[in-house]
Each structure stands twice: as C-alpha cells, then as structure tokens.
C-alpha cells in the first residue's frame with residue numbers, strides 16, 4: 001500500500017448542536033489527485049479548514065505526512081500549499097510582483113518565482129498587471145502562489161468555482177499534470193461530479209458531514225453494476241418465482257430489477273417463459289455515475 005499523505009481519524013466539527021463534519025476518516029495517498037466531492041453545505045470546506053489548522057476539530061485528529069495537525073501544525077503547513085477562499089491579488093501589480101510578496105513572507109528562494117510561473121504556464125505574462133488577467137489566469141496565479149516553496153501537498157477548495165468553461169478546462173488540465181510533473185499530492189474539493197470524474201484518481205464523497213464513499217474512481221464505477229430489468233406478467237408471481245431461484249429482486253412500478261452479476265439474461269428469459277409467464281420487456285441497465293452518486297448520498301443533489 002502506498003504512503004498516506006493525509007489521514008484523518010474520526011475528524012469531527014460541531015457548531016453548537018450542529019455537526020458540520022461527522023467522524024470522517026479520509027485517506028489520501030501520495031501522488032494522487034483526491035476529489036473530495038459533496039453537495040453544498042456537506043462539510044468540505046470545514047474539513048479542509050481543519051486540515052489547514054484554520055478550524056479546531058471538536059473531536060478526532062488529522063495526520064499529514066504522518067504528523068498530527070494538533071501537535072505539529074507549523075511543521076506540516078510549511079509543506080502544504082492551499083487555496084481556501086477566493087484568492088486576493090493586487091490588480092495593479094504584475095504576476096511577478098504578486099508572487100514576490102508571498103515569496104518574501106515565506107522566505108522562499110528567489111528562483112521559486114520563475115519555477116512556479118513556468119509550471120502554471122504564465123511565464124510569458126509575468127510582467128503584465130494581474131487586473132488584465134482572465135479568471136483562469138488569476139486562478140493559475142493562485143496555484144503558482146500555493147506552489148511557492150516546493151510544496152508536497154496542495155489543498156484546493158473548489159478550485160474551478162466561478163470560472164467560465166475555458167477557465168475550468170485550463171485549471172483542470174493544470175491540476176491533472178501536477179502530480180506527474182512535480183510529484184505533489186492534490187486534495188481538491190468540488191460539488192461537481194463530472195469535474196471529479198475528469199480530474200481525480202480517487203474520490204471521497206461527503207454528504208451532511210459524513211464520508212459515504214472513499215476509493216478509486218474505478219471502485220466507484222464498479223458500483224454501477226448492471227441490472228436486468230424485466231416486465232413479466234403476472235408480476236407478483238414472477239417476482240416470487242425469481243426469488244424462489246435465490247435471486248434478489250426489487251419491484252419498481254411495473255418492472256422487476258435484478259442485480260446482473262453473472263446472470264445470463266437470455267437464460268432468465270427462457271426460465272420465465274417456460275414457467276408460463278408473459279415476458280413483455282427485458283433489458284440490461286447500467287447506472288451512470290450520477291445515479292450512483294444520488295444513491296450514495298440518498299438523493300442529495302449536487
């Protein structure tokens with residue numbers, strides 16, 4: 001098993017009686033892009049703020065690079081770059097001048113500025129005033145800022161929020177390249193399933209403060225096992241017949257649904273017909289990720 005860069009145990013945040021983050025156990029592996037997905041108000045920002053030491057957990061702990069955020073916050077934060085709210089810039093200053101301010105605060109090497117500008121592909125605009133940048137360019141500058149000082153972990157809270165489609169595309173491409181290019185690990189939150197699908201390698205789904213799924217995108221997709229959908233008459237008898245064969249059958253409306261697994265749809269059809277049922281419909285249905293997401297979150301829209 002690869003090294004865990006972020007690991008939380010029972011991480012919890014309560015505001016009065018309200019539990020914003022409810023005992024979550026996150027596991028982010030080195031070099032992956034972890035998509036932290038959840039509807040509005042799910043607890044993504046609160047979790048991220050706890051990881052960054054901006055909000056104190058009510059219960060539980062988070063370990064980053066194996067160190068406890070409660071015990072070694074400064075040691076950890078030196079190695080973490082983050083975007084947590086809409087980044088602020090000095091519009092009248094150039095990209096380089098904006099980065100220089102951050103560089104001085106961090107005490108990072110002068111060479112860092114050119115390095116990060118190169119990574120986010122802003123080198124040719126480095127002496128232009130930021131107020132003339134597109135939103136996508138501003139966000140790239142924010143990522144450059146977060147990378148200053150050779151960060152090993154980037155935590156990005158909804159990095160494409162508020163961008164137009166071109167900006168979204170730009171930022172996604174950039175994020176996707178970061179682990180391969182720099183060896184960094186990325187933890188990014190989003191409320192858009194397709195965004196996580198297009199960018200992340202692993203996903204954690206949070207809803208109402210609880211982590212409902214965590215795994216690779218592949219594992220999430222595997223949940224989309226096909227179902228066989230049958231219309232057979234009389235339906236109640238067909239349902240009993242199928243159950244008597246040891247199958248798990250769900251009736252929805254005038255259709256019966258059976259988890260496909262290794263079932264052979266044609267054999268099932270034959271068995272029903274031979275038993276005297278009228279089969280008026282038989283199809284195999286795949287669920288898309290959207291359906292799986294809704295199933296996991298119990299219908300909370302994204």
Ligand SMILES: Nc1ncnc2c1ncn2[C@@H]1O[C@H](COP(=O)(O)OP(=O)(O)OP(=O)(O)O)[C@@H](O)[C@H]1O
Pocket residue numbers: 015020038039040041042043044045046047191
């Ligand atoms: N300081 C606070 N005091 C009280 N409640 C809070 C506070 N901060 C967050 N909450 C509540 O905690 C819940 C989780 O908020 P959070 O901002 O973490 O959600 P989110 O997943 O980031 O949502 P969004 O997609 O809208 O950014 C929300 O119901 C929010 O209203």
Ligand SMILES: [Mg+2]
Pocket residue numbers: 044045046157
């Ligand atoms: Mg948020």
